[in-house]
Structures are given as structure tokens and as C-alpha cells.
Amino acid sequence: MARKAGRHFLQIPGPSAVPDRILHAIARQTIDHRGPDFAAVGQTALEGMKTIFKTEAGHVFIYPASGTGAWEAALVNTVKEGDRVLMYETGHFATLWNKMASKLGVEAEFIEGDWRGGADPDAIEARLRADTNHEIKAVCVVHNETSTGSVSPIAQVRAAIDAAKHPALLMVDSISGLASVDFRFDEWGVDVCVSGSQKGLMLPPGISFNAVSDKAMAVARTGGMRRSYWDWNDMVGPNATGYFPYTPGTNMLYGLNEAIAMLHEEGLDAVFARHARHGAATRAAVRGWGLEVLCAQQGQESGVLTAVLMPEGHSADGFRKTVLEQSDISLGNGLSKVADKVFRIGHLGDFNDAMLLATLTGVERGLTRAGVPHQKGGLDAAIEVLDTVDASALKAAE
Amino acid sequence: MARKAGRHFLQIPGPSAVPDRILHAIARQTIDHRGPDFAAVGQTALEGMKTIFKTEAGHVFIYPASGTGAWEAALVNTVKEGDRVLMYETGHFATLWNKMASKLGVEAEFIEGDWRGGADPDAIEARLRADTNHEIKAVCVVHNETSTGSVSPIAQVRAAIDAAKHPALLMVDSISGLASVDFRFDEWGVDVCVSGSQKGLMLPPGISFNAVSDKAMAVARTGGMRRSYWDWNDMVGPNATGYFPYTPGTNMLYGLNEAIAMLHEEGLDAVFARHARHGAATRAAVRGWGLEVLCAQQGQESGVLTAVLMPEGHSADGFRKTVLEQSDISLGNGLSKVADKVFRIGHLGDFNDAMLLATLTGVERGLTRAGVPHQKGGLDAAIEVLDTVDASALKAAE
């Protein structure tokens, strides 16, 4: 096959394109993870991740595993077979986590959702109030649902649990939200947060995270399932001096430390504002084309990705293939319930205006070639948002 | 701290120093692990690993996890809580695997060993013959014991199981043996082999492997423990086309494919001969210094590493510190039972004569500085082995 010139645009909602600084960091020579030089690598990573999770009180655990492993870790450290957990169907990834819980033997209740918004705190509160025996051991919510582009209001979920005076742990999947959308572990009273490397952290996949409250640590001390690889209890000791109970993903940790530094160089608030602004511009484009954004809850639209509903009778996957061939841009596919009905535009990670405009122009071109009915004007609408938000931001900075 | 000039010598028995070709491969841009270009990456890795395990009939599974995870995967797919497995105490890593099995609820019998040789097939056969009810579901043996530098005779263990007419699975940890010491999955009748990336495969840590026989797959289909991340059954389908059920370690797979290519460019037999030759030279050095090699079983000494007993009254860890400071060479430490009594010289991975001689010269210098009683002559003995073996190899090649 002939070589394709130019840079591929990886506009799926993760993995996001890895910046050169991180690729170079990962390419540094591996060192002895038991040797004296490793301590600084480990401590920088563990302490640095606390600043990303915004926790001082919590513990951070880093697994050589992808996000699915960190999901499992969250469950097996806190609940046991037969325990009940309450989950909320925000979309495909909430469903996968729910299935995993069931597969592990947990009674995993699932509050149905329509995949068009974040978790509903009222529904959670109602269910918890009804659980007078406190059989529910944990409430599990996806922060940024990667399959739909909706963000759950985590602080309100916490408020709902508190209002119901329910002792359940609050466990949050922020695999695709962390470091792109604001997340506040301590302030929001999260007990376990699950995250991964290949989204806002701008790394390749391969390491994943649990942030854990003291309350959850106490549960894990005596509870949870039989476990070994995922056991928090084994991590605490070695982590205290920057080491790990078994071989860590050393080179990924090099990259992680670079990523944390880069995020702070830009400033976390600037990172979140950038993602929000790109999300707003993308939604303006979608609406300018006369298409529909999957997330229907105002205020819950994600800055990480935008899922777009295809007009009836048009294949989202066919469209994605067109865009890939025509413009060398990868878009995300619709998953399970919305397979072939939705395509997803990732605008996360190491990203800027020009990359977004390239992406949206590629989408607009693809709509034409694929014969998808749409209006012109999406791109102009996006630019208007970028210019407006930009201008006001400049004003604010004066 | 002032910069130290020159290249560090990472002469621990893994991670081994990663060659530049592999570091560059890992630094390639991450792609969509659901996209069309990924299939070739996944298939090359999965098929390539079969040639490394020397299996045609078996399945290979690749985990984004370090070797400890692949240990867990081998157990949870094949045995359940309360099942009995027979393990052999070759050293520290056999012990850790044994403890993991117990922690997971398995009745993990442990045949005691003196840490100075590989597993004893006779002892295994005797125990299996006594197990007339076939309560033992698996025999678990470490191929190359990283803590001692001894190699277990896997083919004879297989023969022992067969001689006992016992249906137990044969599960082998070749985390540090694979791609350094000959391993033949099909020919030796192994059912599950566990391996990792950061030893003979010359990669950083972060991915690990199970090779699995049809017999073990059949067990896993209905048996094993509740599991999710490690479940072979979920892997089979996506793997068939080069994909994975959850996010794989894409960049590590780039590196793996480069590693497999490099191993075949050198030739697996040449790789094994090189390791064996460096092991022989190292043992000659140790004996030349008047010191003792930990492995006391002739024919079971490892080509991957050589563990050396310190003379009574001398601290191995103090000695290692001396060598690190004096020569910027990292040696492996003694683990648990042999802590501070043993140091380990890694001679595995991307390694050659000059690197070995640098290492042995550094050790000899360190013995002097640390005041460890020894004779001169170790280095000369090593060189003599290198030259002799080299010469005969040249002769053989004529």
C-alpha cells in the first residue's frame, strides 16, 4: 500500500494523540525499579497524580494495566460477591462496568438511562432512601461517559447520597474525564476514582489509576474479594517510599511524570477551559450543520468529545470510513445501542484550535461526500464560538 | 547531584537494558486500537509470540500488566478457590507465586527446595502418584528462577506427570527464561506458560503473556475463578482478528513486534547459545575468584543470571552498593531467604561480550574495594571460556 503523507488526525475520544515530549520520555532507558534512582520516579508520579485528582487526603494507586483493570481494582477492593452496588446507565462504558460487576459476582443494580445525559442524582437519592437496610455498598457513576459525551454531576451525586444519609461508597469512573474536565476528589467526597492514561493524560494506554479515600481504604482493609494483583493493601507500604509491590510500568511512569508537568505548565484551569471551549465550538458546528448532539442535557455536554446523531437512514460507520479515507481523520464509532447511529468527535488531550478546525472541516467535507443531508455553516458557527470565547478570555485576562 | 557520565550498566536479571530499536518503536505515535491499522499490529504480536513460545497449537494472550498479573491470569482461569495445586520451591519467585495462589484461596502445596537448583521431577512424580484422587489440578513450576539462577527441567517435569498418569495441568513461569533459555511449549507439553516483557524480550515492563494449551482452554471454558480482566474466554474472539477485548498497551506492542523481529534476526538458537556462553563465562569468573555459585545443580545453571554467594560475614548489599558507586553497574540483590547473602549478575537480553567483561571487571574491582576475600583470576577464567566457546563455535560453523 502506498504511503499516506502527512499527519494522521486521531480524533477519537481516546487514545488521544501523544505529544512528542511524552513519547520521548517513554523512550528513556528503563532503570531498576528496585534501585535507588527509582524512588524519585515513583514518588513524583504518586504525588503528582494527587494534584491531578485534587486530593490531599486520598491515596493514589497506579497499575500496570489499562483502565478496565482499574475498574476491576475499584470493585474487588471494596465489595464482595453478593454485595449490592448501584450503578447508573449513562452509556456503553457504564454498561461495561456494570457487566464486569455482575461477572465478578456482585449484585449490580442498574438505573436505566437514555444515554443522552449524565447520571441523575434524584434517581440515585430515591433509590438510596428506599434502601433502608443499607444493602447497597457503593454507588458507581461514570464521570465523563466516553460513548455519549455526557458528564455526570458528581458533586450532586455526593449530595444525593448524603441527603439519603446512606453509607454507600461513591465510586467514579473518570477514565476519560480526568485532566480534561474538572474533577475534585476531596471536595466532591469521592471514595474511589478510576482513571486511565490514554485520554486527558496524553499517554499511550498501559497504566491506570485508583484514587481512594480513607473510608474506602478502611473497607478494603478487611473487605472486598479475594485478590492479589489489584490489592490496595499491598501497595500502601512500598508506595510510601516511591516503590511498588511488583514490577511497575517504568517507562509509562516516565511519560506520566512528563504529562503531569505539562498539565501544570498549561495550568489545570486552562486545560479545562480549553476542553470546554472546544466542546462548545464543536456543538455549534454540529448544530450549524443541522445535526443533533447526542447529549441532550444542557450543562452536561462534555469537553472531551461530542457524539453526533446521524440522520435516519445514514450509516455513521460508513460516514466515518469516508472521513478516514478522504481526510485521514479517525472519528469514534457508536457503541452497542447507538452503533452505526452515532459518530464521536474527540477533542481532548494535546489539542488546539487548528486541529479542531481541521477535524471539523474534515467532517463537513465528509458529510458532503457521503451524501448526508446537512446545511453549510457548521464550520463558521464553530469559528464564531472560538473567536467569541477567545475574545472574552482575552478580556478577562486584561 | 552532579551528572554521572557514561552509560549505566543495568546488570540485574531484568529489566534488561532496552535496545534503541525497541525504545524507538515504543515512541511511535499511538493509534486507534479499534481502527483498521491496528489489526496488523495485534496479529503480528500474537502470531509472533507463538514463534517465541514455540507453539502452533497453543493460544497466546497478551495482557497490559506486568508478569505478576500474568501469574494471576494463569491461576484464575484454571483453578478455583479450594482447588489444590502443586508448586515447587525453586526460590523467591516460586514462593511469591505460591503465596499468590494461597491468597486467591487455592490450596497451594509447596514442595520444599533449597534454592540451589531447579524443580525435582522425581519429587513431583512421587507426590502425584500419591494423589490417587487427582485432587491436584495443576503442577506449577518456575522455569528460570530469577532469584537463584537455576533452570528447572520442564520436559522431565512433563515426563513425571505422564509417568504418574496424572491429569494435572502443567503451568510454567518462564517470565525470565523466555527468549533467553530454550523453551518449547508444544514439544514439552506445557499447558500454561506465563511470561513477561522486561527480560529476554528486551522491552520495558508493562505487558505480560499467557501461552495456553487446548487442554487448559477447555478447563477455563467452564472452570477457574470469577474473573474479568484476566479471562481468556473474552480474549479469544477479538484476538482472532488482531484485536483485544479492552484497551491494549499499543506502544508496548510496537516494541514487542520489534523485539520479535530482532530475536529472529539473530536466530533463537543463537540467542540461547549466547546466553549459555555468557552464563558459563560468568560462572568461571565466580569460581576463579574463589566464590560460590548459588546454583549447585550442574546442568541447571541459568544463562540469564548468575547468583553468587558472598563469603560469610560480608554483606552482599554493601558490596552491590560499592559496585554501583564505583563502576555505575547495578547488580541484583538477594531476595528473602538469601537477602544480603547473595548478589546476582544479570547477563540477559541485548547483551554481548564487552558488556559482560565490563560487568565482571566491575565486580572484580568491587570485591577489592569492599574487602571481600577473593583470588585474582576470575576475569581471566571468564575470558578463557569466551574464547574457547567462541573458537569451537567458529569451528562448528565451518
Next chain:
Amino acid sequence: MARKAGRHFLQIPGPSAVPDRILHAIARQTIDHRGPDFAAVGQTALEGMKTIFKTEAGHVFIYPASGTGAWEAALVNTVKEGDRVLMYETGHFATLWNKMASKLGVEAEFIEGDWRGGADPDAIEARLRADTNHEIKAVCVVHNETSTGSVSPIAQVRAAIDAAKHPALLMVDSISGLASVDFRFDEWGVDVCVSGSQKGLMLPPGISFNAVSDKAMAVARTGGMRRSYWDWNDMVGPNATGYFPYTPGTNMLYGLNEAIAMLHEEGLDAVFARHARHGAATRAAVRGWGLEVLCAQQGQESGVLTAVLMPEGHSADGFRKTVLEQSDISLGNGLSKVADKVFRIGHLGDFNDAMLLATLTGVERGLTRAGVPHQKGGLDAAIEVLDTVDASALKAAE
């Protein structure tokens, strides 16, 4: 200063953005340029460059120097102080080459041009016919004038020389044309071609080239100026076996060999067609905005870059600054005569549709912010060209 997220768009007409494959090649360990392994590196580069220059009969010389050095090499090997050469003022770089010739003591005649097209073969022929004594030793023409975006018709210049029956050498600067715009050393009867690394060859700057005909070699054997570093005669011998008379830029040669491979993987004709198509789309955008392309000669517009005239009273450099700040896109500046009156859009090297559309969108946004009077519609016009050319190309391929 806060970190800027995302990838910078280096849309100047060179250096062009270097693809990762080439950056990785350059980062390989340096080897002994006198050792046995080097020969293959040198020969691959020297032979490979012949395929890029499209010469079988010619010699290729590679200098560790930037393009300015290769200009000097072309002159000092062929003409001596007081010799007359005929040059053509296509723009800034032709002017710089002319100044260099004068500085070196050459009588460097300069046919005036308006910077809005390539060299005029008729004017050259007329001047040569008038040179009945054959005082003119060489005709020097810039193939792709980087300051204006015009391409000189080299084959016609050759025809003009032949028509005038003039023995002057034909020396061509294709620093920014080679590997982007078709160039045929042998077929077009070029005697010396000068080129560089950081344009169509997609490398960083640092090495440069002369391709030399036998006729020019014969001149150099006894003629030219006193010289050492640039002397072709010293190169021939070592080059024959892949070596160089003095230390070459080894790591840049690694990159060069990768670049040559990439160009052939895409296919040189495909590379030229891609550049031509992107040039056509860019000009359509410029005209769609109601702006003027600097190159006024139809058929001589470059596929490498497009220079755009700013409306009277607007600063091109102010506009470029706006685009850089607003969209992190670097555009090229106007040089000398057209300083601040022109900006240049580079669309060369490792480049694709999405990158072009990002660039043009960034320009359109910048025109608005900078208050430059323009019409909407530039981007749409560009897309139409891309789609049309694309469609017909697809048709042709059927």
C-alpha cells in the same frame, strides 16, 4: 510562559515539519564514518539521491552544510573570479545567490524580473545570443522560488541555451523544489542542481546537495576557484565506496535514507501530484477571499508554497503574528522587496488535506481578526478543488 497545547503548524515554505519516522532515524546512534558499516549508509544516500534528482549519468555530492553552502559549492567548482554568469531575478533567493556570486568575485549578470513568475527562457536566449564571445560561463536559475511561489520552466531554459548554441552550464537551484515539484536532471539537461534537506526531503536543515553532469565535472577538474571544503574532485574517490573525504553528517544521512524510502513508498509522481493539488486548492482559497496570488504566470504557480499579496495598507507581518497567536500556525514572511506586503503559505513536505484545511481555516480566521478586507468563500473554494481533483484522480485510477 504557559504551555500551549496541541501541535504547532509549521506552514512556512521550509523547514517543513519533519515526520516522526525521520526524527527517529536521526536519533539512531552515530557510527564510525570510516568503519565498515558506514558504506551502506553512504551508498544508499548517494544512490538514492540520484533517483530523486532523476539522474543516472550525474554525480551527487552531499555536504554537511545548509543550502547556502551548496550554492557556494556549485559556483566555486565551476566558475572563477572574473568569470561571467547569467542569473535571473525570480525573487529573493535568486537575488541572494546573485549577491553570493558577486561576493565571490564573479561577474554576476542579473536579468531583472518582477518576482511574479519564473525565469523567462526568451530573455535568457536573447542574452546568450548576444554573448558571441561566450563570456558567460553559466546560466543560473532558481527552479522553485521560495520567496514568491513561482516555478521556472527549466526544460525551456535548456532549450533556450541550446537554441542560442551557447556552451554555458545550466545551474539550477532546486532547494525548495526537489521532491515536491517534478525535477528531471538528465532529461532536462541540467549541469548542476543545488538542493537542501529541509523542504521536500522532509529533513531538518543541515545537509545539502549538488547534482553534477559530466560536463560540469570536466569544468571542475581544472577550473573553478581555489576551494577545499566544497571541492567535488575530492569527493569522487571516497564517494565511490560510500565514504566521504571528511566527516559527513552521519545522523542526517540516516534521516535522508528514511526520507528517500518514504518518497518512493508514496511514489514520486504521487508526491508531485499531491503538492500540485494542494497548491491549486490554496490558490482557489486565496482568490475566494478576493486576495491576489503573487505568482502571476499561469502554469508557473508552485505546489510548494503560495505567496499572497496583502491588500494595500495592511501589514503582512502583523497578520502573520495574528495567525500565530490565534491558531499556532507559522506562515512565511515576505522577503526584501515584498517585505510586509506578502505572506507565504507553505504546503510542502509531509502534508495532507486536513493539515491544509487547518491552515486555510486559520488564515481565514486571521483575516477576520486582523481586519483584512476579504470575502468569505475561500475555504469552500479550496475544498471544492480538493474534492474535484480528488474525484478525478479516483476516476483516473479506476
Next chain:
Amino acid sequence: MARKAGRHFLQIPGPSAVPDRILHAIARQTIDHRGPDFAAVGQTALEGMKTIFKTEAGHVFIYPASGTGAWEAALVNTVKEGDRVLMYETGHFATLWNKMASKLGVEAEFIEGDWRGGADPDAIEARLRADTNHEIKAVCVVHNETSTGSVSPIAQVRAAIDAAKHPALLMVDSISGLASVDFRFDEWGVDVCVSGSQKGLMLPPGISFNAVSDKAMAVARTGGMRRSYWDWNDMVGPNATGYFPYTPGTNMLYGLNEAIAMLHEEGLDAVFARHARHGAATRAAVRGWGLEVLCAQQGQESGVLTAVLMPEGHSADGFRKTVLEQSDISLGNGLSKVADKVFRIGHLGDFNDAMLLATLTGVERGLTRAGVPHQKGGLDAAIEVLDTVDASALKAAE
């Protein structure tokens, strides 16, 4: 050809093995060398090189060229055709520089030397005293003669010129000395120093340097030969703000800035002490083997390399081939007068004890295999030097 495992030992006296930090720096994306971000790159390099040359008053010029180009630059900026310069035959590179001067039309006097020591200040003084008309415009001396491993006493050469009350410029080639052997541009009264990247600066070849005194700048302002690429006068203006008159080797400058940082992290004095110590150990080894060091002037032996005389009747090149094949160690060859009679051991750049001992062990092994008569004991003698010097250094540091 089968892949060779392990790291190649590039023990020639340059290029020296490039450390990973520098390779990674070179692999960073190229930027616009006329754009705003470049100024910091250029200024850091230009200012940083002043600290390496140890000059505050002098100018530093950086050429995209290898060291041979910087030689030419030194000459063409300061002397013209027919001018007389006085050079000293320290070895092959002094001879090459001498030939270059002649080739450029300079009357290049050459004080004969025996290639076994540095330049003789007395001979220089005597010649200058005889030059009562001050026809000699420059005294040209090689600081560290790469072909022989001898260091010229530059301060004494300066003293000799002063003693003769002669106005000639002092021009020094420290291509292989700079950043390995102490060099003090201002203190020693050097007028022009020529250097390169691929030795003590640990970079690949491709950029080179002139450091220039005000006195030499004044000469260049009106004197020197016709020149363009090498002209200091054109450099001064752009350099003042971090830019260059023509395209610089941007990626090499990235590497240079990393190299300068690394040298200062180690400390220049520590760098010089390290080279001196490795030189002393190497000479001890050579003498321990009963072989002869080419440099016969005590106190002038180089810390960069050691040239070793082969016993009569033995081919140095055959021996080097043996070492390369046997131990994958590249040694330097004997050049011109000492071709095949001498081999050279490079111990420069990013280098440490273990690498030296690997090299010396490889040499000792090679002597045996090649049948070169020698005594055992070289390696032990080297270790004794390392331990002694090391111990005293430790003492001094207390």
C-alpha cells in the same frame, strides 16, 4: 547477516557515542529558524559555547558544517592568498590543515614534528624571531592531535609568540580537545579556535565552531579571502539576537544546548579530570602489556585518546578487525605516516570506568587472539590507576 546483540562500543577518538539525552534533543520537531521561538535556541547555543571555550570577550560562530569547514572558516576570514602562516606538524590532522591552507593559496610553512608530542613552543618562537618582516600572519597549532593522542601546550605557544614580539594571530584547532581537555580561550590569548561537535561535545557530526578574538575580528573586517558561507562579518549581526544569516542546523542546536547543559551538570573540571584519569589508566594498560604509547612527551598525553604502537611485524588494522569481530569494539586506525602501525583507543565524551574497562579487556583479548606479543597485566595496571586516582579524588573531596 545475523543481528549482533548488545551495544556497540564506539571507541574511536570521535565521533564519540552520543548519549540518549542528546539523541532525544535532536529528535525534537524542527521549528522556523526565523520565528520568535528560535531566538532562545540560538542565544542559548551561542552564549553556552562561550562558557565551553571559556571566553567572555570572544565571538562564537556556529556553522552547519563539519570540523573541516570550521578549519576553512578560520583561514579564509584571516589570511589571503599568498599570506604566510606557520603551522606545526603534530600529526595527521595538522597535516590536513596544512594541506588545506596550501590548497587555498596560503604559504603554509610547516615545522616538522615526529608525531609523538605536541607543538614545540621553542621552535615556534625561533621561527617567529627570524620573521623580522612579520610576514607570518598566523601561527596554527592543533591542541589535541586526534591522530597521535598528544596535546600541545597552547599557553606556552602564546608565550612564545609574545616573547618574539610577533603580531601573528594564534589559531588553534581544538576539534577533538574542546570539552574533554582544558581549554581557555581568553586566558591563553587564543585568536581563533576551531572546534567540532562529535567529540567532547557528544553530538553527532554536522555543526562546527569558530571562537574569535577581537583582534581576529578586526583582521577579518577588511582582510581574509573572498568568502561567503564562512564569512564572520555576516554572522555578527543576526547572531546578536540569536539568529543566523542563513539556515542553521536547528536540530543539532537542540542537541548542542542539551550537551552544554550536561557538561555543566557534571562540571567542566570534573569532565577534564575524568578524561585525564581515563587517559592515565589507558596508558598504564598499554605499558602493562609491554606496548608503547605513541605520545612520547610526558605531560602531553591526551585524555581524549591513546595511540598505541604495534610491535614490528604486526598489522594494527588486522588487530582492529579482530577486536571489532571478537568484541564489537571499534578502535581508531593509524593515519597516513602511522597507518597500520598504530591503533587508537578513544576514551572521550560520555564515558565511564566500566566502558573503559570493557574496552581495555577487549583490547587485551584481541592481542591474544591476533597473536600480538604482550604481557598480561595491562588491565590490572589500568584498574590500579583508576582505584588510586579515584581514592585520592575521594580524599580531596572530603
